[in-house]
Amino acid sequence: MTSRGVRHDSMRARNLAVVLAAIHRSGPHTRAALAERTGLTKTTVSSLVADLLEAGAVTEGGAVRGGERGRPGVAVRLSGRRVAALGLEVNIDYLAACVVDLTRTVRLRRTVRADNRNSDPALVLTGLRDLVKETVAQAEAEGLRIAGGALAVPGTVEDGVLRNAPHLGWRDVRVADLVELPFAVDNEANLAALGELWFGCRDADFLYVSGEIGIGAGLVVAGEVFRGTFGLAGELGHVVVAGDGPACRCGGRGCLEVYAGQDALLGALPSVSELVDRLKAGDRQAMETCERAGRALGVALTSAVHLLDPGRIVLGGIYEPLFPWVAGPVAEVLEARLAPMRGAPPSVVVSRIGGDAAVLGAAGLVIQQVIAEPGRMLGL
């Protein structure tokens, strides 16, 4: 009996996911059309849709053509009015939160400026918990129910533990218990790549380059992030540009970060916006700095294209405001080094969502989990 009960529950959970995925993937459908698409009976579909309506994941409205005979019926579509996801980010310069609803519409967005370099994890996480409380309260006041959260961190993550975030100065910090909800933690470049996938370029194949104090990258192939064996892939900042180059804080020499990281770009300037102002004013030294950084980025991306074979290259983080001055040298180097072997090199485009990519990707990851496992994530 128990065993049959378990089987029934797991089958129901799977069928819930099948129905929700069909609605998510191909838009509003009648129950009859959903039955046809999923191979489930109309009775089963009606019962599953009732649960999804009850949980606020879908809504009814509008007549659409559907069912075997093309008769119009009541359409069931994803609802943006109740189920939502919490995206969070600990960046070197700020804490960020956002709330995204099930239709992937951004509902709330908050940023708190902070200097988190070489910071005390406990203090920063207390600040983040306050931000979470405020954000969740505001979302709830708008009738939203947070199904889960995800956090983007500028470092390597294993099993919910932030192993090493060199610019924060954090090692082995457990960050998986920030909210009493399903919660995920991931590297900011991976989540920014997902942000670009769902909220930005919406392309299925690209390498997202996250320029910050460190330089990360997230490769998306056929809509999935490539993570490598231990989840550490995409460390573009320590790809070698010149084997005998200047020492890098990682212990290597001539890494990309030495030439094109935020510190190298800013020099003595206080901020990226100050650098942009000087570039706009035609400041020669600023132009040369960007040209040099762009060429180094081009060399590192040459190696990345040879190894990872991305569809296109999306420049984000600080390379988004600097794109007009950095993209040219990058594209030139790629063209010179890649064209003879590969024909046209991957195109280089600017991120559509800039600094929001990671926090939006974090929320998007939760939405993906809700679509994949509505039973678990919505308590159905």
Place this chain on the structure above:
Amino acid sequence: MTSRGVRHDSMRARNLAVVLAAIHRSGPHTRAALAERTGLTKTTVSSLVADLLEAGAVTEGGAVRGGERGRPGVAVRLSGRRVAALGLEVNIDYLAACVVDLTRTVRLRRTVRADNRNSDPALVLTGLRDLVKETVAQAEAEGLRIAGGALAVPGTVEDGVLRNAPHLGWRDVRVADLVELPFAVDNEANLAALGELWFGCRDADFLYVSGEIGIGAGLVVAGEVFRGTFGLAGELGHVVVAGDGPACRCGGRGCLEVYAGQDALLGALPSVSELVDRLKAGDRQAMETCERAGRALGVALTSAVHLLDPGRIVLGGIYEPLFPWVAGPVAEVLEARLAPMRGAPPSVVVSRIGGDAAVLGAAGLVIQQVIAEPGRMLGL
């Protein structure tokens, strides 16, 4: 009726694959145990096993414990006596063929030395067809039946067309019609990685480095080859070691191939075995050449580890005989550059199967197809 027939056939094909995969994955089973494992009825399993016996894919023999009550029964196991796969390789210096049976035992192995540099594809493929004929005839004389073939080529492949093999001097050569059987073509580094997976280290996570005139790499993550967006990933030979280094034939500068490809290693020497002889004799110049190549390989692999995050590194091709002189410098560079950020860098090991990796991997790929689709590959 037709539609039901199609459904029935495709279900039967899927069930055949399920049963064969269960036998392949976890060894000999009785029909009763197979029914339990697969969730199929005993009648269905018996009928499927009868087809697999008829096709020579499985064999009976030996009593094993099985079934719900643990009674001994007749075991069904993979048979190495009939179904086999043809592996082929066009290398710069030779043509190779092998036959591997369904238990992944190597049954035949042939190599024909040839100088295929800047060769006429039509002539080389004629030679390859002759090799195929002889090899298939010999396999058939041993009672084997070739289910399909696969060819490893030193270049980039798209849809059965060899797009660019710079050392052969071939561009856009169709090689998919060498035998009237299911046939696949792939890059030699990818197939060598699969060869290492199935016939060599048998590890599930590693980067296979194929040192030849060009230097390729095949990344295996969780037992699957990572191919990138267009199937062009793993071009380790053109990863940049020094941005301002010597010109490479690819149009770039300071690529790994310039420092550690076969031409750089041999210089004026006629062969790798001559180089090995000099190294064994303690020839200083030969030692320095290997040391330099090893250090360059270490720098390129540093970038590869940061981007691809492999489990370990397997050195194959010409790095297999040169391993005692190359591995030390590689490991030293990886340790110096990676340890501070990653802890222990991936270990560097020698290929267990050396120059046979690609041709064995090609045959292994066909065996994988037979296990995945016995219906199609065995005409069931």
